[in-house]
Amino acid sequence: MTQQEQKDHGALRVTATQAAAHVDPARLLHAIAALARFGARDDGGVDRPALSGRDLDARRYLIERAHALGCTVTTDHCANLFIRCAGTEDLPPVMTGSHADTQPSGGKLDGCYGVLAGLECIEALNDAGIRTRRPLDVVVWTNEEGTRFQPGAMGSSAFVEPALIDRYRAVSDASGVTLADALSAHSDAFPSLATRNETQAAHAFIELHIEQGPQLEIAGRPLGIVSGIQGVRWYAVTCTGVAAHAGTTPMPARRDAMTLAIDVRADIDAFAKALGQHDTRVTFGRWSVVPNSINTIASSVTFTVDFRHPDEAVLAAFDQQIAQCAARPDVMLEALFSHEPVGFDAALLTRLGEAADALEAPTLTLTSGAFHDAMYLAQHCPTAMLFVPSRDGISHNPLEHTDDDHLVLGTRALAHCLATLCNEP
Amino acid sequence: MTQQEQKDHGALRVTATQAAAHVDPARLLHAIAALARFGARDDGGVDRPALSGRDLDARRYLIERAHALGCTVTTDHCANLFIRCAGTEDLPPVMTGSHADTQPSGGKLDGCYGVLAGLECIEALNDAGIRTRRPLDVVVWTNEEGTRFQPGAMGSSAFVEPALIDRYRAVSDASGVTLADALSAHSDAFPSLATRNETQAAHAFIELHIEQGPQLEIAGRPLGIVSGIQGVRWYAVTCTGVAAHAGTTPMPARRDAMTLAIDVRADIDAFAKALGQHDTRVTFGRWSVVPNSINTIASSVTFTVDFRHPDEAVLAAFDQQIAQCAARPDVMLEALFSHEPVGFDAALLTRLGEAADALEAPTLTLTSGAFHDAMYLAQHCPTAMLFVPSRDGISHNPLEHTDDDHLVLGTRALAHCLATLCNEP
Numbered sequence: 001m002t003q004q005e006q007k008d009h010g011a012l013r014v015t016a017t018q019a020a021a022h023v024d025p026a027r028l029l030h031a032i033a034a035l036a037r038f039g040a041r042d043d044g045g046v047d048r049p050a051l052s053g054r055d056l057d058a059r060r061y062l063i064e065r066a067h068a069l070g071c072t073v074t075t076d077h078c079a080n081l082f083i084r085c086a087g088t089e090d091l092p093p094v095m096t097g098s099h100a101d102t103q104p105s106g107g108k109l110d111g112c113y114g115v116l117a118g119l120e121c122i123e124a125l126n127d128a129g130i131r132t133r134r135p136l137d138v139v140v141w142t143n144e145e146g147t148r149f150q151p152g153a154m155g156s157s158a159f160v161e162p163a164l165i166d167r168y169r170a171v172s173d174a175s176g177v178t179l180a181d182a183l184s185a186h187s188d189a190f191p192s193l194a195t196r197n198e199t200q201a202a203h204a205f206i207e208l209h210i211e212q213g214p215q216l217e218i219a220g221r222p223l224g225i226v227s228g229i230q231g232v233r234w235y236a237v238t239c240t241g242v243a244a245h246a247g248t249t250p251m252p253a254r255r256d257a258m259t260l261a262i263d264v265r266a267d268i269d270a271f272a273k274a275l276g277q278h279d280t281r282v283t284f285g286r287w288s289v290v291p292n293s294i295n296t297i298a299s300s301v302t303f304t305v306d307f308r309h310p311d312e313a314v315l316a317a318f319d320q321q322i323a324q325c326a327a328r329p330d331v332m333l334e335a336l337f338s339h340e341p342v343g344f345d346a347a348l349l350t351r352l353g354e355a356a357d358a359l360e361a362p363t364l365t366l367t368s369g370a371f372h373d374a375m376y377l378a379q380h381c382p383t384a385m386l387f388v389p390s391r392d393g394i395s396h397n398p399l400e401h402t403d404d405d406h407l408v409l410g411t412r413a414l415a416h417c418l419a420t421l422c423n424e425p
Numbered sequence: 426m427t428q429q430e431q432k433d434h435g436a437l438r439v440t441a442t443q444a445a446a447h448v449d450p451a452r453l454l455h456a457i458a459a460l461a462r463f464g465a466r467d468d469g470g471v472d473r474p475a476l477s478g479r480d481l482d483a484r485r486y487l488i489e490r491a492h493a494l495g496c497t498v499t500t501d502h503c504a505n506l507f508i509r510c511a512g513t514e515d516l517p518p519v520m521t522g523s524h525a526d527t528q529p530s531g532g533k534l535d536g537c538y539g540v541l542a543g544l545e546c547i548e549a550l551n552d553a554g555i556r557t558r559r560p561l562d563v564v565v566w567t568n569e570e571g572t573r574f575q576p577g578a579m580g581s582s583a584f585v586e587p588a589l590i591d592r593y594r595a596v597s598d599a600s601g602v603t604l605a606d607a608l609s610a611h612s613d614a615f616p617s618l619a620t621r622n623e624t625q626a627a628h629a630f631i632e633l634h635i636e637q638g639p640q641l642e643i644a645g646r647p648l649g650i651v652s653g654i655q656g657v658r659w660y661a662v663t664c665t666g667v668a669a670h671a672g673t674t675p676m677p678a679r680r681d682a683m684t685l686a687i688d689v690r691a692d693i694d695a696f697a698k699a700l701g702q703h704d705t706r707v708t709f710g711r712w713s714v715v716p717n718s719i720n721t722i723a724s725s726v727t728f729t730v731d732f733r734h735p736d737e738a739v740l741a742a743f744d745q746q747i748a749q750c751a752a753r754p755d756v757m758l759e760a761l762f763s764h765e766p767v768g769f770d771a772a773l774l775t776r777l778g779e780a781a782d783a784l785e786a787p788t789l790t791l792t793s794g795a796f797h798d799a800m801y802l803a804q805h806c807p808t809a810m811l812f813v814p815s816r817d818g819i820s821h822n823p824l825e826h827t828d829d830d831h832l833v834l835g836t837r838a839l840a841h842c843l844a845t846l847c848n849e850p
Binding site: 211212213214215218230232234243244245246247248249250251253256258262265273278280281282283284285286287289292293294295296297298304306308336368369370371393394395396397 | 636637638639640643655657659668669670671672673674675676678681683687690691698703705706707708709710711712714717718719720721722723729731733761793794795796818819820821822
């Protein structure tokens, strides 16, 4: 490092520390409570489907706040919102953000926290009088949850792979409204939003999110540096038997589809755990039994398998073993979905570690078990994620909670990291 | 036995053998095909809900045929039909019959066979020129299947315990029609039917039915002498866990309701088989999983237990063990239904055996695993059942089938037995 570089480096560190220091806890917590009013449930949770009237109201609130902060707001073909705090140079932006749609009985934090922490970082930079070299974009990705329109993460995946939008536009929600209809309603609601015009890839994307699992709480660490996202395999296993009378059919004469399904499930469970060891996540979440009658032996049982692991080789071995396992009479296997593990950018993980160090915050490096918009952004630009703890690991639930101190600390770490990245050449 | 008794006995045997001999295979098989046209399904099955328009049409066919045979037809408070072939003396009748309603995708034989075989026995007695001492009543019991109105066996249970009708009349079908409405429609359709007026209990009830199970087929015997009906216990077991994210929740931190349910099911299965040995019938037929989502660990699983056994003591021990099994955290047990085993009348079983011997037909003595109207009639008068084989044990299915030879043999045995019983003093 030359003397000039050392000086620059020192100045950057001071800037980043100032940005973090200007995060205002009361303002952040107020914003979280304010956004949660759009679609508030009686039980304290939030129900805000993507591009619903409630979501449009929430977006109006965010856009108005952005304008009040002196930001510009643009949108794109999937109604993602880009709230830009201008830089001093014409360089690709640093991006942060998450999503603002929720599960039907979701909490206040899943997604919204990342968006509102991003806005708080802009407030903090403004309050600290910091102008960064690069623009900072706080992004609101459309329909991450995938509960109104399937699949989830439509906004971020269509941002990264624009051709996907043609397929997405034809998707209907439960009442027959297509995504195309919902995107038109969005345009009508916000006619003055310009279309984003950015030819170069972003410099970086950092997504701050609640963990939605118990690992930080168990480890007693307030910050999680997310090294990547587990790969996943979704399968449906169908076991066939013969429906017969529960009273008249002797046990040896039965071909009970449920008995077979429970055996197959036990086999899959065993080799999943043997293959994946302590990083295994295997879940048999959905069961459909035919005829599902108290006095009839089941003729058909279908159950789903959700297997996740950070190691591509383990996922491949799982594919092989489940195919072997299903190669027996009366068992049929259907692959529903798969995604390879995503490893986040090493340089960005270092930046996040530096931010945590500057705040003297203990960290845990972990893999995300849940999908996030960052899973797709990683194909677009250097990407990483930062987690804060979830009480009891609970998420997708009105009881979702993160301590205020942790929400503030996560936002300070984000501000530190963004300030550093936005001043990178 | 005095000489006169021996002579009477010999005459009775001759009469019974003549009755059996006059059973006309073509007429019986034609009647089965004719009745199956009311509610015929495209797949060869029958869909004839109790007291539906199709059932009224079927009843009209049966009543017209009865009148053509010189029988009287009466009815009662639950629309049971009593087709009487008069006796020469004023004695309580011998009863036979079964039901004419079907499962939604039922076959041609379940219930109908017993009714039509009864009518064929009257034809055979007429053709043989036999007048019996006692009247013979062929009964069509209302709503045995219980698919339109719950519970099943309404007609036979209300016949035996008349007070039940008040509760039954208020029961609605899926479209809101009450049994009271349906009974009115039945009265309107058949205004000239007299109400049955019988003050004494019947002399005997014999129900001929298809086995609906595979035991006769496996044993290679064409006739089953049914010594009784298994007792039954129906329970619902609810296991509680905590819904959590399939990707973010480490295996040791999970409380998966499905994992617990499968463990509890295995325990129940094990002690059910240990208690009941080879007579055990245990079925876990209905499963309900919440939230039943591919990527969420189950928070609640409810499954049903159907346990049947011919021995009251085994059923009582099962009640005790399942209660103990459910006395663990996160498991809740609900008793849904129970019925004690029914033992049929020893003298009638002897008569059935004599009928089979006279026809040189090998028999198997077995317990019925299914419920039948005879289960209730056994509280009213000496009762027994006779089974013919079901191909592959299949029933409640358009594929339900019994070989013609077996249908004819069963009817001959019934004719033999009824002729004997109807001439008993």
